[in-house]
Amino acid sequence: MSFQLTPSTQSDKNVTTLDTTHADFGSHDALRYGTRSLKAEVLPGHALERRLDEWNDNQWELKLNMARQAYGIHAPIKMMMERDIVSKRQRMPVLPSSNLHLDILTGKDETIDFEDFLNDPALSTDMLDVHAAMEHKLKLKV
Known part of the structure; x- marks a missing residue:
């Protein structure tokens, strides 16, 4: 007991x-x-909820399949490499980054989502000290 x-x-x-x-x-x-x-x-949840959660991934897979059928195997490989390269953050953590190239590759530049008008950088809770942010990113602070 x-x-x-x-x-x-x-x-x-x-x-x-x-x-x-x-x-x-x-x-x-x-x-x-x-x-x-x-x-x-x-x-399991609702079927529509699961479908909406997987919508962007399914659209990306559809684009890759269409590119493979139209242009050959090199086209989806090139698209995946481009997406992988531009999805990595290139700026320091404190500076705002829009990642426009990734938006263009995925087609988000043609739509207006709530992130476009509700994401005000002035209201951000990110750290403002560049040195502290880089120490945190590189895990230098003990």
């Missing part, structure tokens, strides 16, 4: 709330297994 106040996390990782009902009362045993999580019970 254990005198532990909180539920153990090692043995109960794969236990759903359907398996945690009290034997006598038939309800969820919150003292032993913690509070219920409805999100954990509904694992």
